[in-house]
Amino acid sequence: MLAKSATLYFGPWYRRSPFFKATLRAGCTAYDIYNHMYLPGYYDDPETEYKLLNEGVVLWDVGVERTVQVSGPDADTLIDRITCRDLTKCAVKQGKYMLVTAPDGGIVNDPVLLHPEPNVWWMQLADSDAGLYALGVAAQSGLDVEVSYPDVHPVQVQGPLSAKALEKLVGPAVYDLKYYWCDRFDVRGIPVVISRTGWTAIPGFEVNLLDGARGDDLWDAIVEAGDEFGLRPTAPSEARRIEAGIFNYGSDMRLTDTPFHVMGLERLVEEQPQDYVGKDALERIRREGVDRKLVGIELLGSELRAEMSEYWNAYEDGHKIGYLTDAIWSPGLEKNIGYVWVPIRLAEPGNRLDVETEDGDHIEGITAAIPFVDPRKERPAGSLTSTS
Numbered sequence: 001m002l003a004k005s006a007t008l009y010f011g012p013w014y015r016r017s018p019f020f021k022a023t024l025r026a027g028c029t030a031y032d033i034y035n036h037m038y039l040p041g042y043y044d045d046p047e048t049e050y051k052l053l054n055e056g057v058v059l060w061d062v063g064v065e066r067t068v069q070v071s072g073p074d075a076d077t078l079i080d081r082i083t084c085r086d087l088t089k090c091a092v093k094q095g096k097y098m099l100v101t102a103p104d105g106g107i108v109n110d111p112v113l114l115h116p117e118p119n120v121w122w123m124q125l126a127d128s129d130a131g132l133y134a135l136g137v138a139a140q141s142g143l144d145v146e147v148s149y150p151d152v153h154p155v156q157v158q159g160p161l162s163a164k165a166l167e168k169l170v171g172p173a174v175y176d177l178k179y180y181w182c183d184r185f186d187v188r189g190i191p192v193v194i195s196r197t198g199w200t201a202i203p204g205f206e207v208n209l210l211d212g213a214r215g216d217d218l219w220d221a222i223v224e225a226g227d228e229f230g231l232r233p234t235a236p237s238e239a240r241r242i243e244a245g246i247f248n249y250g251s252d253m254r255l256t257d258t259p260f261h262v263m264g265l266e267r268l269v270e271e272q273p274q275d276y277v278g279k280d281a282l283e284r285i286r287r288e289g290v291d292r293k294l295v296g297i298e299l300l301g302s303e304l305r306a307e308m309s310e311y312w313n314a315y316e317d318g319h320k321i322g323y324l325t326d327a328i329w330s331p332g333l334e335k336n337i338g339y340v341w342v343p344i345r346l347a348e349p350g351n352r353l354d355v356e357t358e359d360g361d362h363i364e365g366i367t368a369a370i371p372f373v374d375p376r377k378e379r380p381a382g383s384l385t386s387t388s
Contacts, residue, residue: 014038017063018153018215026233034064034127040235047331049234053200054332057159057226058234059219062199062206065112065124067152068131074143075119082108082137084259084282086272090115095180095195098123099268100130101278105258105285107265108133110249112197112206114182124154124206126249137277151212152193157222157231158204163384165226166205170194174205179381182208188221190214199236201244201371201380238307239328242337245296245371252325252339253294260285262294263347263370293347294325296368299336299355303329308358314340314365315354321346324355324365330372337372340365 030041109130182195198204259265327338
């Protein structure tokens, strides 16, 4: 499934986060390309990293979540114009999971949105050039607004011991952060904005560095603070994000897919009086329905030993009816899980499919609801306990 001998050549044509050299020193052995940047892929065995994430605390370089800033007197108006979410009640220092929408209702990107100060919004992007899209909308809007790429670079500190590690750096105020809220802090003279967000649906934080020249300093400070709690640099966990129903834009869904095509994203097309790009199309699709859907799937049989390197076809009665975008062994659930595109008639949980792997093997699959665990997000949104 995965190539046994392959090399990713490091060249100047891809960007490096301020933490890139630190990840090399920490032993990262494989990288991916995401938003034209190097994303750490592996340090250790994925199951070891999964256990560290679920039971302790880990540090991820996610500088690839390129931050696009929308600022100026009309910033609120522009950000409202490019999303199907109703942001009129999004307070300063609050965040939202956001969908950027195209005129036909397609998903341009699904960033985490932060509102760190009045008239300033940060979209922390998934893997697409949504910053250029925002620039285009702004250029045609006549609004007094600026779209830019600020000096903002996130790392994630994730896991049940993440708050204890960050308390060593910023004090007990870290426990005051509510789920999907943010605030400004100082880490040994390094300016940061910390948000209670992450790609895990486990208690955790994103630490946004506001001075790209201080990447090594911030990384080392977090590693030192987390040492007594067993903190380790690891890569983002595919198994955990699929368990939690978190999607990977560009792989699971694309510009050709609308929120109504993806299980769970329908809720983000919110009723609102103001106009936005794609509103008419999405209201029509809401009325008429869709003919296909991205849903969960459980794969029976033995443990999958490697991640998918290409899509797997799904069949019903010998006829191809869809494809899997992701499939992986879940150590926590002790079964193989993933996502599959199917006709709407097969979107309900419990439908049996025949799945063909890239090696030509056949596995029985059963459609399932998303997320596979904690649908109310009680774990990441729950109370944090201070050590002081």
